[in-house]
Amino acid sequence: MKDFKQLALGTAVALGVGLTGLMTPAAQAQDSNYVPLLTYRTGPYAGSGIHIANGMHDYLKMLNERDGGIGGVRLELEECETGYNAQKGVECYEATKGKGALVYNPYSTGITLQLIPKAGVDKIPVLSMGYGLSAAADGNVFPWVFNVPDTYWDGASVVIKYIGEQEGGLENLKGKKIGYLFLDAGYGREPIPLLEQLAEKYGFELLQYPVPGAEMQNQSSQWLNVRRDRPDYMVMWGWGAMNPTAVKEAVKIRFPMDKFIGVWWSAGDDDAAAGGEGAKGYKAMNFSGVGSDFPALADIQKHVIDPGLSSTDADTIGGTLYNRGVLNSVIIAEGIRTAQELTGKKVITGEDMRMGLEALNLDEARLEELGLKGFAHPMKVTCEDHAGSHPVFIQQWDGKKWQQASNWIEPMTDIVRPLLEAAAKDYAEKNAPWPARTEPCPN
């Protein structure tokens, strides 16, 4: 026991000494563009996070291997594990921002909210692709935050529009009951103001079923209520382990699966597959390509997966969430390329990156050039509109894989946009003095 104690003392001393080692700042190389990837491959949300992380990593890695980076400059990639935890996310941000980070993709609404005020101060844009603060779409108030291609409010309006189509017109929604099952966090609560407004406008009843984050694998009470209330449609805003659980529960109570529609984050292959044969018919919104039948994905297979430069399981390529990660990296890469064109520099800064993202124009021709024809709807960012309210499609699970089940559906921009602007104004007022936009518009 005596030796044991000495060992313990020694360990304690060694830890103290080790602490001093971290105080020296890391040197930075300036012949590459540094892109930190805030990812989570651990924790309760890893089931969704791993595929996103793989997609993001593999596409950028492929650009490095195939083209030697972007514009002849290699990308330096670094993953930092956040575990979907806001504290760890901020830790990752602080640890990486000094290395010349170009853009942050928090993949968590909680982390996004913390980074939004910092973005303008540290001059590093935040790209929250289809998540985060909906109000951030107002580029005049949030010049440093981008949520292209859509905000949650766009998504919520698409769901209602689609349900209206199924019922033969939005006027037929009157008297219908639509259930809203959501993760009880910033993420799931985000669309409620819009859904409530739409409920009032079209006369349907909105039933809310919050799922606490700690209880997301036990939703029996929520689904018991669903069985009692008998809503005509169910809409879900879930993430991580909440999705497969909800699909399983829906199958268990024999809810008609073609009337159960998830947001684009509830569109994972594993999520739907968890319901087994009964999950057939489950629907979800999506804005990134289905399947692996794209030249760019073949390049990933050839340059990254085959040489063993990635931890991706070969059969997960082409999954919804993997493709979502790829689309995220496409936007990063195109932002860097646009910034290089605008500034004439090869190695760019966060400020250049912001301009590049603001001038982003991913049109049909460019998508084809990238080997991603039909992978996403053409998207364009303007200085006023950082989301762009791009069309979304509905996909359906056929028991084995996702199939596109609708054409591209435009969000109800006329309702969403005024709400977004009001919310942005509200945010700026609550966080007064919020800095006014001084950044010039590159378009």
Added chain:
Amino acid sequence: MFYREAGQFKTSYKADQALFPILQDRIGIAAILLIAFVVIPAFANDFFLTSIMIPFLIFALAAIGLNVLTGYCGQLSLGTGAFMGVGAYAAYKLTSIFPDANVIVMVLVSGVFSAAIGAVFGLPSLRIKGLYLAVTTLAAQFFLEWCFIRIPWLYNYNSSGAIEVPRREMFGFIVTGAEALPITRYFVVLCITAGIAYLMANVLRGRIGRSWMMIRDMDIAAELMGVRPLQTKLMAFAVSSYICGVAGAMMVFFWLNAAEPSSYSIRLSFQILFMVILGGLGSLGGAFMGAAFIWILPVLLKFVPGALGIDIAAETVEHATFMIVGALIIFFLIVEPHGFARLWQIAKQKLRVWPFPY
């Protein structure tokens, strides 16, 4: 040899009752304060300040708060996270109701709300003890967390459900919000933590602290000697919750800048409890050591391989960190169940007799 008090004579009661009666202790504490106030601000980078020092000091303060209750008064509590949350939400509401008031005053006042709520949830402690009390404080944790989610007034009806800290200035320095420099925030946190720690060090060795320890050691004997259990226990709950509330308010105002209810979940309560147990129940220094172990060690393990140029996948580091920290917790608890404070005492004893141990 290094730590020998021989020859240090005390010639007055004042010298005998000083907080640090031994010269070596005074030199040690002066050195620590010098490092904290001069060396770290002069040499540390932003990452070290924002991700290591600021959270470490905040957690150390919260651990002191819980130590008052659990370590000194013997009342086991699992509601620390929620009491910290009360402080955070109170400070947030106060700053939005009084936008011109000094934010540090608001942070210190917010602890009062936390103290009041802590005292209410401390009422059952008169009748129930030990693990059963832990269960009632667990109820406080869940109830208060539910309030943070379900009462929109608390977060000013933000659609995100999170509280966001606005920019506040003091004497020309921006102290909160995204533009506040890490160094400014560090000094604010350091001053509050050091101030409260100093205050508590004196309270704990005075009449109040002794009455808490009497309750802890044997409540019937304490009662027979004239210590009123209800008042004493409730005061311990109030003081403990006040400190935790201030720590919680500092957590969102000077560290995170925005917080969701999940930031104050049961996880936080356990984290603080582990800090107290590992650091040593009933020791202020132990609170700092426990906070350092639980907070700083994982951060070090996470970023040191990258800083040394070793290329390991991020998730592997995360898993390894979990395992190493877990193993070390078990290791230290087997070696010394009384925590780091006891280890430090043993080390002092060894220094005293070195090089001739007997």
